[in-house]
Every structure is written in structure tokens, then in C-alpha cells.
Amino acid sequence: MPTRSRPIYTDPDKRKSLDDLASLVADGAVIAVGGGLSSREPMALLRAILRRSITGLTVVGSAHGIDIDLLSAGGALTRSSESYVGFEQDFGMAPNYRRALESGAVKAEDSCCYTLVQQLRAAIQGLPFMPMRSVRGTSFPSLHPEYRKMVCPFTGEELLLVPAIEPDVALIHAQYGDARGNLVIQGPPVADLLFAKASRMVLATIEEIVPTSRLGELRGIHIPYFYVTAVSEVPMGAHPTACYPFYAYDRPHTELYYDAARKGADTFCAEYLDIFVHGAADHADYLAQIGGKATRARLASWSGGLEAWKQLYRDGAMA
Numbered sequence: 001m002p003t004r005s006r007p008i009y010t011d012p013d014k015r016k017s018l019d020d021l022a023s024l025v026a027d028g029a030v031i032a033v034g035g036g037l038s039s040r041e042p043m044a045l046l047r048a049i050l051r052r053s054i055t056g057l058t059v060v061g062s063a064h065g066i067d068i069d070l071l072s073a074g075g076a077l078t079r080s081s082e083s084y085v086g087f088e089q090d091f092g093m094a095p096n097y098r099r100a101l102e103s104g105a106v107k108a109e110d111s112c113c114y115t116l117v118q119q120l121r122a123a124i125q126g127l128p129f130m131p132m133r134s135v136r137g138t139s140f141p142s143l144h145p146e147y148r149k150m151v152c153p154f155t156g157e158e159l160l161l162v163p164a165i166e167p168d169v170a171l172i173h174a175q176y177g178d179a180r181g182n183l184v185i186q187g188p189p190v191a192d193l194l195f196a197k198a199s200r201m202v203l204a205t206i207e208e209i210v211p212t213s214r215l216g217e218l219r220g221i222h223i224p225y226f227y228v229t230a231v232s233e234v235p236m237g238a239h240p241t242a243c244y245p246f247y248a249y250d251r252p253h254t255e256l257y258y259d260a261a262r263k264g265a266d267t268f269c270a271e272y273l274d275i276f277v278h279g280a281a282d283h284a285d286y287l288a289q290i291g292g293k294a295t296r297a298r299l300a301s302w303s304g305g306l307e308a309w310k311q312l313y314r315d316g317a318m319a
Contacts, residue, residue: 059082206232
């Protein structure tokens with residue numbers, strides 16, 4: 001049951017280093033990872049968490065890909081309450097995630113997107129549960145003995161009750177923010193706004209920290225400062241996922257990742273983790289390893305128009 005005792009964060013300057021943000025994630029925490037599939041996932045923060053050898057995490061979320069797959073390969077996860085993890089937008093199954101589930105290293109507690117939404121809404125409103133219809137007739141209730149059924153006293157309809165989820169930490173990557181912790185997310189917000197409201201702590205990496213006065217001029221989803229615990233300015237912090245308008249999805253790097261993952265855990269460790277995670281001292285080192293300014297310029301070329309975006313993807317597919 002949610003306690004709704006989460007603090008209100010009012011520090012006038014919440015800027016910290018990326019490693020300081022990662023240090024706030026404790027072993028065994030329930031984490032909510034923002035973004036989705038191949039867009040705006042907090043990849044730099046996840047790599048920093050892996051470098052700290054944090055373990056025993058439970059992850060909750062909707063549709064994800066390389067982010068949860070990477071946490072699985074790095075040994076950080078124990079449980080997964082995701083609705084989907086894969087590279088369906090391009091490559092297929094999530095190899096590291098699948099191995100972790102099949103070996104028992106990670107316990108799957110599959111859910112669906114709307115179940116998560118209702119559970120977060122319950123936490124936000126200080127309620128122990130929310131009713132829903134959408135998973136009736138599926139096998140989801142058999143995976144979750146904590147779900148309950150009830151007959152609606154007004155309609156006589158049988159409803160499913162799902163308990164509140166109050167994550168310990170939400171990990172979010174936003175395009176813009178200020179030193180106080182106000183955030184602006186452009187493009188699909190996925191579940192990030194719900195995560196921010198329901199979680200006890202919110203750690204945000206930001207492409208560009210700007211003056212507060214500028215935030216009001218920006219379109220997008222605005223997350224108020226009092227939800228946000230700490231922020232860090234991390235340009236290209238979502239790489240290799242996209243963070244429009246700054247950069248597109250890096251298909252060649254994702255293909256490199258996926259090819260290494262398909263070869264098995266040992267190969268993935270040698271060809272990816274040891275190079276781009278544990279082999280990178282910090283985010284600046286990671287950026288240097290992926291090609292630095294040249295890679296950023298290549299991924300920013302999408303903004304030339306639709307044909308430029310298509311060509312960027314085609315070039316990646318032929319690389």
C-alpha cells in the first residue's frame with residue numbers, strides 16, 4: 001500500500017554529477033525506467049549504475065528494449081515487471097534479457113501497459129488499488145496472485161483490482177531542464193510523468209540545462225521541480241536511443257550491441273560491457289569511444305527533413 005510520505009524536493013540547485021546520481025540508487029531498489037523502445041531512455045545513467053555494481057534491482061515499465069537488456073546483462077536485475085522488452089522496432093528479441101529469464105537470474109512478473117498505468121495512478125492518488133477491465137480473460141491474473149476480483153456495487157460488473165506501485169526511484173532522461181529540477185520532455189512522454197508523480201525519488205539526466213525562464217517557452221510535458229530529487233546535464237545521455245530534436249536512434253551502434261548479445265553472455269561481456277560500460281571511465285570516455293562529435297553530427301542530420309532521416313536509417317542498415 002502506498003504511504004504517500006514521499007518528500008517534496010525544494011533545493012534551489014539540484015545539479016549533481018552523473019556518478020552522484022547513480023550513487024542514490026541502492027541495492028534492491030524498485031526502479032522505474034523512463035522512455036521506451038528506442039527513444040529517450042536514460043542510458044548514460046544506467047551505464048553509471050552498472051559501473052557501481054548495484055544489484056538486486058526490480059524494474060517496472062512498459063515497452064522497453066536495450067535499456068533493460070543491458071541491465072540484465074550487467075547482473076543488476078533480480079525481477080522484471082515490464083510489459084515488453086525487445087528490439088522489435090528493428091532487430092527482434094532481447095537476447096540478454098531472454099537469457100536472464102531462462103536461467104532464472106531474473107524473475108519475470110509480466111504485466112501489460114495499462115495495468116502499470118492503473119497501478120501508478122493508485123500510488124499517485126494515495127489509494128491501495130485501482131480497478132480495470134483490460135486483462136480479464138487473459139493469463140495475467142495467474143501470474144499475479146496479488147490481483148483481486150470484485151463485483152462493482154453500481155453495475156454488477158466483475159472488475160479486476162490491481163495494487164498500487166510506488167517505485168523507489170524513477171530514472172528519466174529529458175531534453176530540457178533547469179537547476180531547480182523542472183523538466184521538459186518533448187515527444188512521447190511514455191510513462192515518465194506517472195513515474196515522476198508515483199516514485200519516492202526522481203533522478204533525471206538532461207540534454208541541456210537552461211534558465212528557468214526559457215522552460216516556459218518550450219512545448220512538451222512539464223514535470224515540476226518538487227517531484228525531482230537531482231539532475232545532471234548529460235548531452236547524448238540517451239545514446240544509442242534517440243532524443244529528438246537533438247539526435248536520432250543510432251542503428252549501427254545498436255546493431256553492434258545486438259550482434260554481440262546474440263553470441264552469448266561471455267562474448268557480450270568481452271565485446272560490449274568491457275568496452276562501453278566498464279571500459280569507459282565516465283560518460284565523456286563513452287562518447288569518445290562511440291565517435292565523439294562526428295557521431296553526434298551524424299545523428300543530428302535527421303533534422304534536415306524526412307528524406308535525411310530515412311537516409312540516416314538506410315545508411316545504418318547498410319553499415
